[in-house]
Amino acid sequence: MGYVKWYGHAAFEVKIDDKIVFIDPWIKNPKSPIQNIENLPKADLIVVTHDHGDHLGEAVDIAKKSGCPIVATYELANTLQQKGVNGIGANIGGPIKAAGLIIILTPATHSSTTGVPTGVVIKGKETTIYHAGDTGIFATMELLGKMYDIEIAILPIGGHFTMGPYEAAWATKIINPKVVIPMHYQTFPVISGSPEEFEKFLKELNVPTKLVVLKPGEKYEF
Ligand SMILES: [Zn+2]
Numbered sequence: 001m002g003y004v005k006w007y008g009h010a011a012f013e014v015k016i017d018d019k020i021v022f023i024d025p026w027i028k029n030p031k032s033p034i035q036n037i038e039n040l041p042k043a044d045l046i047v048v049t050h051d052h053g054d055h056l057g058e059a060v061d062i063a064k065k066s067g068c069p070i071v072a073t074y075e076l077a078n079t080l081q082q083k084g085v086n087g088i089g090a091n092i093g094g095p096i097k098a099a100g101l102i103i104i105l106t107p108a109t110h111s112s113t114t115g116v117p118t119g120v121v122i123k124g125k126e127t128t129i130y131h132a133g134d135t136g137i138f139a140t141m142e143l144l145g146k147m148y149d150i151e152i153a154i155l156p157i158g159g160h161f162t163m164g165p166y167e168a169a170w171a172t173k174i175i176n177p178k179v180v181i182p183m184h185y186q187t188f189p190v191i192s193g194s195p196e197e198f199e200k201f202l203k204e205l206n207v208p209t210k211l212v213v214l215k216p217g218e219k220y221e222f
Helices: 059-066 074-081 140-148 165-175 195-204
Strands: 003-006 012-016 019-023 045-047 070-073 087-090 096-098 101-107 118-123 128-131 152-156 179-183 219-221
Touching (some): 003 179, 012 128, 045 059, 045 101, 059 070, 070 101, 074 087, 087 096, 118 140, 128 140, 152 165, 165 195, 179 195
Parallel strands (some): 128 152, 152 179
Antiparallel strands (some): 012 019, 101 118, 118 128
16 A cells, blocks of 8 residues: 655655655645654655746755665756765656656646756556646646556645646646645745645636645645
8 A cells, every 4th residue: 555645845755666766856845744854764766847946955865864866857957966875867748767666757838957847657556646846837738648558646736837727727637646645835925825725726617626624734646
C-alpha cells in the first residue's frame, strides 16, 4: 500500500511500489510540521519541477542524506550536479526509468531561472500520480489524463502565480482523475485560493473526481 503525504505548499512524500519519492521538497516551508530533514524517511528519488526556491527547497540536502538522485530538467540537473548530488537530467515528455518507476516531466505554463518549469507524472505498478508543479491550465492536461490514466492529480489552487480554484476545477474536469489533492495555497496571503472554493467549482462543473483535502503532515493512502 502506498500514500501521498503533504508537507504544505508543493512538497510531497509519495510512497509508491515501496519506493519513497519526494516532490518539490521545501520541507522548511512555514506550514510544514517538519522543519528538520533528519526527521524524514530515506528517499529513493527526488523530483524537482523547477528551480524556484519554494520548490527546490531542501532537495540537495535530502539527496545527500539519502544518497538518492534528483530528477529535473537537463539544465537544472546539471546545476544540481555541481552541488555534489546525482542529478538525472530529463526533459518534457521523455519517459525515464528511475527507482524502478516511470517518470515523465510534463509541460507547465510558468517560469523558471534554469531550464524550464515542469510538472511530473509518476507511474508505478500501484497507481499513476500527476503533480502539476506551478502552472496555469493548458489543454494538454486532458491528453495527459487519458494517456497515462492518471488516478491521483495534485494541483495548485492558490491563484496569483498558478491556477486558482476555478482554473483547477476545470483542470480536474479535463484530467478526470479518481482523486484530486489541492496544493500551493495559503502558504502566503497572496496565494489565497481555498479548498472550499475549489470544492464549490468542482460541484458547479459536475466533476465526479473525489476531492481529498490534506492538512500539512497528513497522508492519503491508496
Ligand atoms: Zn511555487
